[in-house]
Amino acid sequence: MFKNFHFPVALAALIAACGTQPEPVGNVPEPQVVNVYSHRHYDVDKQLFADFEEATGIAVRVIDADDDQLLSRLAAEGPNSQADVILTSDAGRLGLCKQAGFLQPVRSEVLDANVPKHLRDAEHNWYGLSMRARVIAYDKNRVKPTEVASYDALTGPRFKGKLLVRSSENTYNQSLVAAMIAHFGREKTLDWCKGIVANMARDPKGGDTDQMLAIGEGLGEVALVNSYYIGKLLTDTTSAKQKARDVIAVSYPGLGGSTGTHVNVSGAGVARHANNKENAIKLIEFLSSDVAQRVFAEGNMEFPVKSGVAAAPAL
Ligand SMILES: [Fe+2]
Known part of the structure:
Protein backbone atom coordinates (compact mmCIF):
# COMPACT_ATOMS: atom_id res chain seq x y z
CA MET A 1 0.00 0.00 0.00
CA PHE A 2 2.85 2.41 0.82
CA LYS A 3 4.94 1.36 -2.14
CA ASN A 4 6.00 4.50 -4.01
CA PHE A 5 4.90 6.61 -1.02
CA HIS A 6 6.36 10.05 -1.73
CA PHE A 7 6.61 11.54 1.73
CA PRO A 8 6.38 15.36 1.27
CA VAL A 9 3.59 15.11 -1.28
CA ALA A 10 1.68 12.50 0.70
CA LEU A 11 2.13 14.42 3.95
CA ALA A 12 0.84 17.61 2.38
CA ALA A 13 -2.16 15.72 1.05
CA LEU A 14 -2.82 14.22 4.49
CA ILE A 15 -2.59 17.58 6.25
CA ALA A 16 -4.94 19.08 3.70
CA ALA A 17 -7.34 16.17 4.12
CA CYS A 18 -7.34 16.50 7.93
CA GLY A 19 -8.47 20.06 7.69
CA THR A 20 -11.48 19.29 5.52
CA GLN A 21 -12.61 15.91 6.94
CA PRO A 22 -15.84 16.05 8.97
CA GLU A 23 -15.59 15.00 12.65
CA PRO A 24 -16.87 11.45 13.29
CA VAL A 25 -20.33 11.38 14.88
CA GLY A 26 -20.78 9.37 18.12
CA ASN A 27 -18.41 6.74 19.50
CA VAL A 28 -16.45 4.78 16.96
CA PRO A 29 -16.20 1.22 18.33
CA GLU A 30 -12.68 -0.07 18.99
CA PRO A 31 -11.76 -2.94 16.68
CA GLN A 32 -12.22 -6.27 18.49
CA ARG A 132 0.15 -35.59 24.52
CA ALA A 133 1.49 -38.83 25.90
CA ARG A 134 5.18 -39.45 26.69
CA VAL A 135 5.61 -42.81 25.01
CA ILE A 136 8.19 -45.28 23.75
CA ALA A 137 9.10 -45.27 20.06
CA TYR A 138 10.83 -48.51 19.13
CA ASP A 139 12.36 -50.33 16.20
CA LYS A 140 9.73 -52.91 15.29
CA ASN A 141 12.30 -55.12 13.55
CA ARG A 142 14.39 -55.52 16.69
CA VAL A 143 12.06 -55.02 19.64
CA LYS A 144 8.96 -56.99 20.65
CA PRO A 145 5.99 -54.95 21.94
CA THR A 146 6.08 -56.97 25.18
CA GLU A 147 9.64 -55.71 25.81
CA VAL A 148 8.46 -52.08 25.95
CA ALA A 149 5.23 -52.41 27.92
CA SER A 150 6.40 -50.20 30.81
CA TYR A 151 8.76 -47.28 31.45
CA ASP A 152 10.64 -49.60 33.83
CA ALA A 153 11.47 -51.91 30.92
CA LEU A 154 13.79 -49.20 29.53
CA THR A 155 16.17 -49.51 32.48
CA GLY A 156 16.83 -53.25 32.28
CA PRO A 157 19.88 -54.95 30.69
CA ARG A 158 17.89 -55.64 27.51
CA PHE A 159 18.38 -52.03 26.37
CA LYS A 160 21.96 -51.43 27.54
CA GLY A 161 23.43 -48.95 25.03
CA LYS A 162 20.19 -48.96 23.00
CA LEU A 163 18.21 -46.09 24.56
CA LEU A 164 17.83 -42.63 23.01
CA VAL A 165 16.42 -39.63 24.88
CA ARG A 166 16.73 -35.85 24.77
CA SER A 167 18.24 -33.82 27.62
CA SER A 168 16.83 -33.86 31.14
CA GLU A 169 16.69 -30.04 30.88
CA ASN A 170 13.61 -30.51 28.72
CA THR A 171 10.18 -30.00 30.33
CA TYR A 172 8.75 -33.17 28.79
CA ASN A 173 11.26 -35.34 30.63
CA GLN A 174 10.96 -33.30 33.83
CA SER A 175 7.18 -33.71 33.87
CA LEU A 176 7.47 -37.47 33.35
CA VAL A 177 9.91 -37.67 36.26
CA ALA A 178 7.62 -35.44 38.37
CA ALA A 179 4.73 -37.84 37.71
CA MET A 180 6.89 -40.79 38.78
CA ILE A 181 7.89 -39.00 41.99
CA ALA A 182 4.22 -38.24 42.72
CA HIS A 183 3.24 -41.89 42.21
CA PHE A 184 6.24 -43.81 43.52
CA GLY A 185 8.43 -41.43 45.54
CA ARG A 186 11.90 -39.99 45.06
CA GLU A 187 13.94 -43.08 45.78
CA LYS A 188 12.36 -45.36 43.19
CA THR A 189 12.34 -42.52 40.65
CA LEU A 190 16.02 -41.78 41.23
CA ASP A 191 16.80 -45.45 40.57
CA TRP A 192 14.83 -45.25 37.33
CA CYS A 193 16.73 -42.12 36.22
CA LYS A 194 20.06 -43.83 36.94
CA GLY A 195 18.88 -46.84 34.91
CA ILE A 196 18.01 -44.56 31.97
CA VAL A 197 21.43 -42.88 32.04
CA ALA A 198 23.16 -46.27 32.25
CA ASN A 199 21.34 -47.49 29.12
CA MET A 200 21.89 -44.43 26.90
CA ALA A 201 23.13 -45.12 23.39
CA ARG A 202 24.78 -41.67 23.30
CA ASP A 203 24.86 -38.42 25.27
CA PRO A 204 21.47 -36.71 24.96
CA LYS A 205 21.16 -34.33 22.04
CA GLY A 206 18.44 -32.93 19.77
CA GLY A 207 14.68 -33.04 20.15
CA ASP A 208 12.26 -35.96 20.23
CA THR A 209 12.19 -36.42 16.45
CA ASP A 210 15.99 -36.64 16.39
CA GLN A 211 15.84 -39.66 18.69
CA MET A 212 13.58 -41.49 16.22
CA LEU A 213 15.79 -40.53 13.28
CA ALA A 214 18.69 -42.04 15.23
CA ILE A 215 16.73 -45.30 15.56
CA GLY A 216 16.31 -45.18 11.76
CA GLU A 217 20.09 -44.92 11.47
CA GLY A 218 20.54 -47.96 13.73
CA LEU A 219 22.04 -45.96 16.61
CA GLY A 220 19.55 -47.37 19.10
CA GLU A 221 16.37 -49.41 19.45
CA VAL A 222 14.12 -47.43 21.81
CA ALA A 223 13.42 -43.75 22.48
CA LEU A 224 11.28 -41.70 24.87
CA VAL A 225 9.24 -39.22 22.83
CA ASN A 226 5.98 -37.29 22.82
CA SER A 227 3.21 -39.02 20.91
CA TYR A 228 2.56 -36.19 18.45
CA TYR A 229 6.13 -36.42 17.12
CA ILE A 230 5.48 -40.07 16.23
CA GLY A 231 2.23 -39.13 14.50
CA LYS A 232 4.07 -36.44 12.53
CA LEU A 233 6.90 -38.78 11.60
CA LEU A 234 4.56 -41.53 10.42
CA THR A 235 2.56 -39.14 8.24
CA ASP A 236 5.60 -37.22 6.94
CA THR A 237 6.35 -37.91 3.28
CA THR A 238 9.89 -36.51 3.02
CA SER A 239 12.59 -38.98 2.08
CA ALA A 240 14.92 -37.73 4.86
CA LYS A 241 12.70 -39.45 7.41
CA GLN A 242 12.03 -42.59 5.38
CA LYS A 243 14.43 -44.87 7.30
CA ALA A 244 12.88 -43.96 10.64
CA ARG A 245 9.36 -44.12 9.24
CA ASP A 246 9.96 -47.68 8.02
CA VAL A 247 10.95 -49.06 11.43
CA ILE A 248 9.22 -46.97 14.13
CA ALA A 249 6.32 -48.36 16.12
CA VAL A 250 4.75 -46.91 19.27
CA SER A 251 4.17 -48.40 22.70
CA TYR A 252 1.96 -46.72 25.31
CA PRO A 253 3.82 -47.90 28.42
CA GLY A 254 2.38 -48.21 31.91
CA LEU A 255 3.84 -46.03 34.63
CA GLY A 256 3.64 -48.89 37.12
CA GLY A 257 1.02 -50.63 39.23
CA SER A 258 -2.37 -49.86 37.74
CA THR A 259 -1.17 -46.47 36.44
CA GLY A 260 -1.28 -46.00 32.68
CA THR A 261 0.76 -43.95 30.25
CA HIS A 262 1.95 -40.51 31.36
CA VAL A 263 0.06 -37.72 29.60
CA ASN A 264 0.38 -33.98 29.80
FE1 LIG B 1 7.12 -30.32 21.42
Missing part, protein backbone atom coordinates in the same frame (compact mmCIF):
# COMPACT_ATOMS: atom_id res chain seq x y z
CA VAL A 33 -8.94 -7.96 19.38
CA VAL A 34 -7.50 -10.62 21.65
CA ASN A 35 -3.80 -10.66 22.54
CA VAL A 36 -2.28 -14.12 22.97
CA TYR A 37 1.04 -14.81 24.68
CA SER A 38 2.05 -18.21 23.39
CA HIS A 39 4.90 -20.60 23.74
CA ARG A 40 3.40 -23.35 21.74
CA HIS A 41 5.57 -23.92 18.70
CA TYR A 42 3.20 -25.44 16.16
CA ASP A 43 2.01 -24.22 12.73
CA VAL A 44 -1.45 -25.52 13.43
CA ASP A 45 -2.05 -22.68 15.92
CA LYS A 46 -1.94 -20.14 13.08
CA GLN A 47 -4.75 -22.00 11.37
CA LEU A 48 -6.80 -22.13 14.60
CA PHE A 49 -6.40 -18.39 15.13
CA ALA A 50 -7.38 -17.67 11.51
CA ASP A 51 -10.47 -19.87 11.90
CA PHE A 52 -11.39 -17.99 15.09
CA GLU A 53 -10.96 -14.61 13.37
CA GLU A 54 -13.19 -15.74 10.54
CA ALA A 55 -15.86 -17.11 12.89
CA THR A 56 -15.98 -14.13 15.27
CA GLY A 57 -14.43 -11.09 13.56
CA ILE A 58 -12.10 -10.78 16.57
CA ALA A 59 -8.49 -10.23 15.49
CA VAL A 60 -5.91 -12.47 17.19
CA ARG A 61 -2.57 -10.84 17.93
CA VAL A 62 0.10 -13.37 18.89
CA ILE A 63 3.27 -12.78 20.83
CA ASP A 64 5.47 -15.88 20.58
CA ALA A 65 8.16 -16.48 23.15
CA ASP A 66 10.03 -19.40 24.67
CA ASP A 67 9.19 -20.55 28.21
CA ASP A 68 11.50 -18.35 30.22
CA GLN A 69 10.99 -15.27 28.05
CA LEU A 70 7.24 -15.48 28.41
CA LEU A 71 7.26 -15.83 32.19
CA SER A 72 9.82 -13.07 32.71
CA ARG A 73 7.95 -10.81 30.30
CA LEU A 74 4.68 -11.31 32.21
CA ALA A 75 6.50 -10.61 35.48
CA ALA A 76 8.13 -7.45 34.13
CA GLU A 77 4.94 -6.08 32.57
CA GLY A 78 2.79 -6.65 35.66
CA PRO A 79 -0.53 -4.76 35.47
CA ASN A 80 0.59 -3.09 32.21
CA SER A 81 0.69 -6.41 30.37
CA GLN A 82 -1.18 -6.57 27.06
CA ALA A 83 -1.75 -10.31 27.47
CA ASP A 84 -5.36 -11.48 27.34
CA VAL A 85 -4.71 -15.21 26.89
CA ILE A 86 -1.70 -17.24 28.03
CA LEU A 87 -1.31 -20.35 25.89
CA THR A 88 1.32 -22.90 26.77
CA SER A 89 2.19 -26.57 26.84
CA ASP A 90 2.72 -28.51 30.07
CA ALA A 91 0.50 -28.55 33.15
CA GLY A 92 3.57 -27.67 35.21
CA ARG A 93 4.00 -24.40 33.35
CA LEU A 94 0.29 -23.61 33.59
CA GLY A 95 0.56 -24.24 37.33
CA LEU A 96 3.55 -21.91 37.56
CA CYS A 97 1.61 -19.18 35.75
CA LYS A 98 -1.24 -19.57 38.25
CA GLN A 99 1.16 -19.56 41.21
CA ALA A 100 2.85 -16.40 39.94
CA GLY A 101 -0.53 -14.65 39.69
CA PHE A 102 -0.43 -14.30 35.89
CA LEU A 103 -3.90 -15.87 35.46
CA GLN A 104 -7.40 -15.18 36.72
CA PRO A 105 -10.27 -17.59 37.35
CA VAL A 106 -13.06 -17.60 34.76
CA ARG A 107 -16.35 -19.46 34.77
CA SER A 108 -17.67 -20.78 31.47
CA GLU A 109 -20.37 -23.38 30.94
CA VAL A 110 -18.84 -24.16 27.54
CA LEU A 111 -15.41 -24.88 29.04
CA ASP A 112 -16.88 -26.89 31.90
CA ALA A 113 -18.75 -29.02 29.36
CA ASN A 114 -15.89 -29.43 26.86
CA VAL A 115 -12.84 -29.89 29.12
CA PRO A 116 -12.96 -32.87 31.51
CA LYS A 117 -12.43 -32.04 35.18
CA HIS A 118 -9.09 -33.83 35.48
CA LEU A 119 -7.64 -31.77 32.62
CA ARG A 120 -8.36 -28.31 34.04
CA ASP A 121 -7.46 -26.26 37.10
CA ALA A 122 -9.84 -26.90 40.01
CA GLU A 123 -10.02 -23.13 40.57
CA HIS A 124 -10.71 -22.34 36.88
CA ASN A 125 -7.43 -20.53 36.17
CA TRP A 126 -6.51 -22.72 33.19
CA TYR A 127 -8.04 -25.31 30.88
CA GLY A 128 -6.29 -28.17 29.09
CA LEU A 129 -7.02 -28.02 25.34
CA SER A 130 -5.02 -30.95 23.97
CA MET A 131 -3.14 -33.92 25.33
CA VAL A 265 -1.74 -31.13 28.49
CA SER A 266 -1.30 -28.03 26.46
CA GLY A 267 -3.72 -25.40 27.66
CA ALA A 268 -4.70 -21.79 28.19
CA GLY A 269 -5.99 -19.34 30.75
CA VAL A 270 -7.16 -15.73 30.85
CA ALA A 271 -4.38 -13.33 31.85
CA ARG A 272 -4.78 -11.55 35.20
CA HIS A 273 -4.75 -8.07 33.67
CA ALA A 274 -6.60 -8.87 30.42
CA ASN A 275 -8.16 -5.82 28.78
CA ASN A 276 -10.20 -8.04 26.46
CA LYS A 277 -11.46 -10.63 28.90
CA GLU A 278 -14.66 -11.53 27.03
CA ASN A 279 -12.73 -12.08 23.82
CA ALA A 280 -10.16 -14.13 25.72
CA ILE A 281 -12.88 -16.44 27.04
CA LYS A 282 -14.38 -16.70 23.55
CA LEU A 283 -11.02 -17.76 22.11
CA ILE A 284 -10.42 -20.44 24.76
CA GLU A 285 -13.99 -21.69 24.29
CA PHE A 286 -13.39 -21.85 20.54
CA LEU A 287 -10.21 -23.88 21.08
CA SER A 288 -12.24 -26.40 23.10
CA SER A 289 -14.94 -26.75 20.41
CA ASP A 290 -15.37 -29.77 18.14
CA VAL A 291 -14.01 -27.97 15.11
CA ALA A 292 -10.82 -26.79 16.86
CA GLN A 293 -10.34 -30.08 18.68
CA ARG A 294 -10.32 -31.85 15.31
CA VAL A 295 -7.60 -29.46 14.13
CA PHE A 296 -5.46 -30.25 17.20
CA ALA A 297 -5.95 -33.96 16.46
CA GLU A 298 -5.51 -34.07 12.70
CA GLY A 299 -3.23 -31.07 12.19
CA ASN A 300 -0.87 -31.52 15.13
CA MET A 301 -1.40 -35.15 16.15
CA GLU A 302 -2.34 -34.14 19.70
CA PHE A 303 -5.07 -36.02 21.53
CA PRO A 304 -8.31 -34.03 21.81
CA VAL A 305 -9.59 -33.34 25.33
CA LYS A 306 -13.24 -33.11 24.29
CA SER A 307 -15.02 -36.45 24.38
CA GLY A 308 -16.44 -37.58 21.06
CA VAL A 309 -13.59 -36.11 18.99
CA ALA A 310 -11.39 -38.86 17.56
CA ALA A 311 -7.60 -39.06 17.78
CA ALA A 312 -5.56 -39.08 14.56
CA PRO A 313 -5.56 -42.58 12.99
CA ALA A 314 -1.73 -42.65 12.88
CA LEU A 315 -1.73 -42.79 16.71
